[in-house]
Amino acid sequence: MTTVPTVLLNNGARIPQLGFGVFQVPDDETTAAVSAALEAGYRSVDTAAVYGNERGVGRALASSGIPREELFVTTKLWNDDQGYDATLRAFDTSLAALGLDHVDLYLIHWPAPAQDLYRESWRAVEKLVADGRVRTAGVSNFGPAHLRRLLDGASLVPAVNQIELHPGLQQAELRTLHAELGIATEAWSPLAQGAVLEEDALTGIAARHGKSPAQVVLRWHLQLGNVVIPKSVTPARIRENLDVFDFALSDAEMTAVAGLDRGLRTGPHPDELG
Template sequence: MSQTTSTNPQIRLNDGVTIPQLGFGVFQVPPEDTEQVVTHALEVGFRSIDTAAGYKNEEGVGAAVAASGLARDEIFVTTKLANPDQGHDSALAAFDASMGKLDLDVLDLYLIHWPSPARGEFVNTWKAFIELQQAGRIRSIGVSNFLPHHFTELFEATEVVPSVNQIELHPYLQQKELRTFHAQHGILTEAWSPIAQGDCLDDPIITGIAERLGATAAQVVLRWHLQLGNIVIPKSVTPSRMRENLGALEITLGEEDIAAIEGLDRGEDGRRGFHPDRFNAFPEDFEKR
């Protein structure tokens, strides 16, 4: 196993649980390939794996974790509740189904995948998450793709603040106001699509920084996330790219580099995925933007 994990910062969540700052995502990894891909990720040094019920590949993640030879507490596993399963009782049942597929007794982090506001169930779903955490079945609970007004509803209904909000975040969609809101409420920001589905890797600002540092464009973008304090979960299916992504831990951006990347923000025009207020199912029945 790689020793790269020794330099991967452990980020403390608001409930005291720690998570590796640089993790590994399996969105769009085919179910039949997932076990091998996650096995490679663990072999090169990743120790945090992010999946979701909607990705249809939880079984492969669980199989790779079981076969890794690593102690259970060495691997941080995240999964997410699919939108059609929102609601108190349905969330409890969906959690049991995910745990069966992952073959785990305790989950490290469980997220509401989207607020799905048209369903009107995310508060009831959150209450089910709190019960699961209190029962010792989940170490940490959080959300994904929530906006401040969604959090307001949670805050009015419960006293438990999500530990994480996993959002689309990259140089073209930097979500500064939402990140500020997170910081004010003790919620950590986790970035999905951290390199804008590869769109920002040819940006001359980023490639110029990479050339000067002797790094790759992907390493520069991932390092930008790390220095902002984001948790980040890049995806790759090839071991060489996985190692490259971990190499982001070995470089440092200067203040001028951070400022240059900050200037790439396009606001909502930079969004590649779905707007949280208009995405109500996964993967069917959705409306983009």
Template structure:
């Protein structure tokens, strides 16, 4: 568990459902919950919130033992639209509340992320969500929220993997007590072919993916790997049987090469229409 800046605890190992087809989501999440995951990460833009909620309700696990993250899509930025979007998200989830609600992208071209943040602040003040945060926010976006907002984001969810670590941004988040969630934590699989990771994995009798995820945990990141493969879902959770030395952590950290895979938060403006 990681304790957020408002005292709420978030499981460090999460299960992401980005690009999981809506019809497959409930089964995948049910399997993840059975394995032991207690943190599920979805978004309105993924079009699979309903499957996540169905799995949560069907699991029989007490709601307070689960952590559900979801996000406001670009096309619903704004104060009133942000409030309405959260109501609609809860309806799709079939839940009374989300544990964490994020602004999915800053979408600076629309210049409405401050108004959207004020909506999230109101939802939090009304005790309808346990924590609020952002995703894909760069230093300039965080600086503006600090000047014009009232609440410090609890989390910034960003692309982060061995070959793209965004060190300046992660350090800024640490300075401001903003936790970091790594999406695409395995570099969408592309980072796993590096011989450094293969050697470390061989030494520990684990997979390169497990090595990378253990590296993330060592650095204090929340991780949300996505898979619909049962063996990989289990392996991505099974990270307790080994640890990395300081030298091994340093050798993985040295793999940084600026290899961004996703969109640029300064320019990404797609409305994410469902």
């Protein structure tokens, strides 16, 4: 069983550095996928209300036999539910779907700046933390301006900002700000949905290490200090994504991957959604 290292968050909690994502996994396939991940050794599972598969995640968790304190469960508030009271209601719905009495990390999924409700939502998340129903508060897809506005008058600094991050979109400015503020960087779409895996730099490094290009990219994330949540429904790939702790990239190889940054987005820009 692989032991995944953890990242210390600004509230003293620890998050597994490599977790399992279920974006775009239908609910009726989610239970089997999450069960396969838990069996392989994953202990962190990342879902969201808008994914429509929180119940599938909950079924896998309940049937796993793994003690709750060994699991790290993340879900997210969708844009349509922003606002103080709406956030509290949405959280209740998510918690019931998961079949849990708390989540380890609750994220505001997008800033949705056109609505301008994320500060109200954050106040609600702070209450959920104070009530013990959310262990760790965070955000997702927040840019520098969104973070600075959120923090104006906030009582909690987000522990995590989950953003699109991969070799084609490395978000150096935002990662620097995270370091200054004590916010952990978590990468969604860590493999750019496969869009970067045929790059010569990655295939060459992979060949030298006897690994796949996807494993090289995940290793790059880990060495940067990112938290990463690759997704797959294929048991062999689920296991492969976890098999990244027996090799390391050299400084030259890290530099080669850094050279692949080209502003490639596989998802929306945070200023444009919501």
